[in-house]
Amino acid sequence: MVVLITGGAKSGKSTFAEKYAAKLGTKGIYIATSPVFDEELQERVRLHQQRREMSAIGWETIEESYELNAVLRDLAGNKELWETGTVVLVDCLILWLSNWLLRYEQDRAEERIDEQLTLLEQTLCNFPGTLLLVSNEVGYGIVPDYPLGRNFRDLAGIMNQRMAAVSDRVFLVTAGIPIELKSREFTI
Template structure:
């Protein structure tokens, strides 16, 4: 079952996703998409890793800024081969976060002079990997379209692409949580349905 957790910066979405994982499995695989660009980011990453260690929940961390589809395929293959039928619960995979993954791809496209359509190909690969992943999966993302319109073209494009990516992942996930001020609300259960009009 795939679950999407979204919210604004410092809304509590990652903490909620980690707590959800801890209640859904006996162990977890934390897929971190962040790149370390500077000292402040290195400190953030170190603090997040320390928080996971202190939680007492057994996390294995995988750092992957670009190839999320490949990571999911690799984990699926590993679990298919090694997961015993008598094991109560498979490890929960938590990907944190999709918007960092998106920004990594946007920078790569710009740096390498790749065509913009490559982003659609990466969306397709990720969507297929999420749809084909049979074990518990949590995806963390950011809501970035609720604020001020960015003043520069790349910022506007990022906002638009993040919205597209979030909509795609929400369609694929069984549950979608919006976390605001630390309060999670499950959106699919309260979503408007056209047949009720």
């Protein structure tokens, strides 16, 4: 089962994802995609780690800023994980996307990110266990006044749509309240 959990900054997405993981499984693998390059990020990471340490589920952390597809494929091939009730949580897709965008900003970024998203879709479609993906909704605010910001906003929206399409469940978290969207989807 693949679950996408999205919402705004500080909406409660990660907290909900961790609690949901504890409900779904007995062990957890937490894939952290954020590079830690300043003190403020280091503090955020520390708070996330502290919260996971107090969780009902035991967490193993894998830090990977770029090669998310390779990590997920490796985990998918480990049959023992799925027999022991392990849940995989990726936090967060937006940071993973921004890592790739900054790496390829001047070198066919959209094309290269599309390739990464296609690989991720394929990985998700074949994932044998429970996988929770945390992402952000970034398009609710003002239009960024610089090209990189607009490109990021657009790619984030495209990524979230594509990941939602291959997810079994999609939650929107606002003000700490999760609402499951996919079961309420209006189809034409």
